[in-house]
Amino acid sequence: PVKDTYGVVYLIFGRNNANTLDIDLSPSQFVGGASTGFRISGGGTASKLGQSVAAAGDVNGDTYDDIIIGAPGTTYAGRTNCGAAVVIFGRSAASTFDDIDLASGIASTAGFSILGAAAFDELGYSVSSMEHMNGDSYSDLILGAPNVNGVFGATSMGGSVWVLYGRYTSATIDLSSMNAFGAVFLGLPDNSKLGTAVVGLGDINGDGLDDFAFSAPGQAVSAMLSAGGGYVMYGQT
Template sequence: MDTLRALFLPCFLVSTASSQETIDTLFGAAAGDRFGAAVAIVGDVDSDGRADFAAGAPGSDAAGTDAGRVTVYSGVDRKELFSVDGPAPGSRFGESVDGVGDIDLDGVDDLIAGAPGASRALVFSGVDGAILYDLAPATGGLFGTSVAGVGHADTDAWPDFAVGATVGNGVWVFSGRTGGLHWNAPGTARDLGGLGDVDQDGFDDLIAGDYTFDAYGGRAVVYSGLTGSVIRAHYGDPGWQDHLGKGATGVGDVDGDGVGDYGYGVPCNCFASHYVEVISGATGALIYWLSEYTIGWDVAGAGDLDLDGTPDILASVPGSVFAFSGADGSDLFAYGSAGMIDGGADVDGDGFPDILAGAEWDSTNGNAAGRVSLYTLGCPYPAPQNYCTALANTTGLPAAMGWQNSTSIQANNFRLLATDCPPHQNGVFFYGLTPTQVPFGEGNLCITGTMQRLSVVNTGSAGVPSYSLDFTDPPASSGQIHAGDTWYFSFWFRDPAGGPSGFNLADGLQASFCP
């Protein structure tokens, strides 16, 4: 007992939070620009170690009425790196945009964007926006309605890409090495997405969605990247006007079978629910539905937002972005006011994947000038939780552990506190790796095994002591807190009038830490 009592002469505490934060917001330059009609995280084009992003403004008049513009921004500070204007008035360049990998093999990823008003698509350098390929086939109405980087659809070292049209041959896959056509296929491709190698033939595949197919029943078709043959197709019900296929794209391997999976929206199942179907890339079987009101206008892979080892999924409605657990489809969080989305990369350098969201209808800078926002989930672990039962002290109440700020190791601002302690008494926060509940003094001890003590603090006149942890300076090497760790915290305090032992304890606080 005396050994344990000696332990509680200094003490330490920890906590974590699940926070959703806006990193930055950019606005369209003028009314009608529709800035954010398409958005894409495009890799590190300025070679500063951070992912960068692009946004389309198909209504921009900078190069003529509705010529359109695509602007590429630094992920670090959101400064404009360069912009590319549409090829002609009315071309609506920027209705679609995506990263395509390093087409010109200069060590920097490149981009593709569609100009469906001119039935063209431009592939341009990620370094300076120089045009690498200007694609304008003789057939394929509204060519450029959708675009996608598709990985490697042939045997060479260059990444390849796809362009969608809405009339005639709707799916076009091109060589990254030459810009020449690999293949095209009939049908409409209002949405395109790369999938990885779902048929396990050694070449990457793609999905095309057409939510207007069959009187708005909609469909989503998975194609072989190598040959253009149909691997499988999914169809909506025209009677319900499902609009199946909106936002069709790959979402990563959510079922853990080593093959990338995919999702598509069913946003207008108007007399029933609205949902996203998440499908096994290996078998075509339904893995689960994601459901929210009118959800499924766009779908994107999110990367591993909650750090559980499984990639997560984004889906939007006109006005909100939802993040779902890839492991089981459960809700993670929601953000307001966005339509087109992308994710999967750490733009702001905090160690977590971020979310890029466009709202082309935003009127902050004029009617439909548009807006693009960057969001982060921040520390994704569950918030610290209290455990173990504390007993009443001379205040008449049990002391309770609390926390403030963040459980991020990088932020290094985690603060412990305890409430309802006797005023003007000394005490110590302490922590360890093993929870328990055993009688001790006039209360219960909530931690067992090796314990780390922090410096003595006073409860003050309010009876609320606090202590700010410094993750760079633990009380001992065995008390170093790392990202991914779970520790247990409590507070020992003097309470001379509380009973024979003269001390009591707060309850316990369980906290998990993130990078």
């Protein structure tokens, strides 16, 4: 059964015929499988898995598209509500599609987790991806943590946006130790809540690299408190 506030995400497969398919998503009735889909259950109380969900492109270079799911309420290693995201790898239609319970961890063949840097960051509040941001063959990830407070020089509730490059390995990424390749953007001034929304844009300036945008809805502009702001960033090698 799905535990209260853990969160759950259902991945439902497309069909190549016009037949209707009724699917009961109640915890006791859902039956997954190769023709239906599968269920991903959150890893802890109030982890809020499914707060954000996005297509991730091919993050690990195996030719199958992947998905990324945010769980901003995740607590890990004493970091209350540090937040997390999980990447679930795509695979052949001939594969077995069992439900995934993140309380038991995730197999390296199934995907990997990304853990927030500090308590109350709420990493995974927003998630998205880009196919060719840095010019390699892997899709890259964008993650928002709008409540970041003082980590890596961030201001109080300034928020942050993380860009993580795709890779062929499936090791857990813990942002507290910066064991990842990519970039981090920090919100200024206080209460900007940078990363409340993130989105991949495709190649908007025609340079062959994908671009992305993110919001800071609490950002002050001159004397206008909480006027908000949005930023567009160009891809680069």
